[in-house]
Amino acid sequence: MAKANPLQEQLLKAGLVKKSKVAEVAREQAKARHGKSGTAPSEIELEAQRVRAEKAERDRAIEAERKAAARVTELRAQARQIIRDKKVPRTGESEYRFTADGAIRTLLVNDDLRRKLASGALVIANGGDGYELLPRPAADKVRERDASLIVLDHGQEAGADVAVPTSEDDAYYAQFQVPDDLVW
Template identity: 80%
Template sequence: MAKANPLQEQLLKAGLVNKSKVAAAAREQNKALHAKGPTGPSEIQIEAERARAEKAERDRALEAERKAQARVAEMRAQARQIIADKKVPRTGESEYRFTVDGVIRTLLVNDDLRKKLSAGVLVIARVDDRFELLPRPAADKVRERDASMIVLDHGQPAGSEAEATLSDDDAYYAQFQVPDDLVW
């Protein structure tokens, strides 16, 4: 055993401590003298932590994108369901022509449906490659979910974006009203 300090020897003789307590105190002192100070994290640990943080950030971004795509798909499905439930049956032999993506499309309608389309009471919506007639309240619900499905709506407010882009020629010809019931 190492040489004990004089205070420890006096405490042992007085019977205030036992040998095991003296030995434990000596070990603690020795450990405190020879112990290394706390070291900072190594470069490998820092790199691993940074990689974990980057992976967690990528995972969060991917999850957010996945949720956004799922939300868009859900909204589109809701719009399709509204169109399927609220579509107006088309009857008639009169052709109603309208343009979609620069292509002229045709629907067969009767005079009553033509008047409702012209007045904006009915709206034309696209589902895949089909076109359906919808009443305005249902069209508004579809527009909230996916505005690209509405292809023709004569009931839009007068300050729509189409009028905002009128050229000088268009502004001149705007004073000549074309009847809504014109069949072309």
């Protein structure tokens, strides 16, 4: 037997532990000191670690996509709620035409609503089951959440990318006068 420490010898003499138990503990200590330090992980263990890391990364990516989709859905629902809450009642018999989804759509408005639409004070938004008029502040909130719901915004088009006509174009089209009150 290897040289035992004094505490182990005292416990043996007192009869509190058995000789086999002392030997077992000594073997475990020796194994812990010498056995673990030199062994490198096997290829199977390395492969298992790599597979676990890849799975964890895939799971994180899937969770991030799920959260992003949930966030988009939440923002779209908020935008639709704003449209329902802030819509301006439409009155009038005059038709106001605009394009949406590749087709010409029509809303019945009065002269005051037509002027506000032309100036950009009102915006047309897709309310899901139809088109609604929104005041500018509400339209800005909708645009922050889901810009695709804004169908027509004359106030926004002024800053949008518009083809800048050349002086040749201006000279040619200057001969055609367009009335200010043109309704199509």
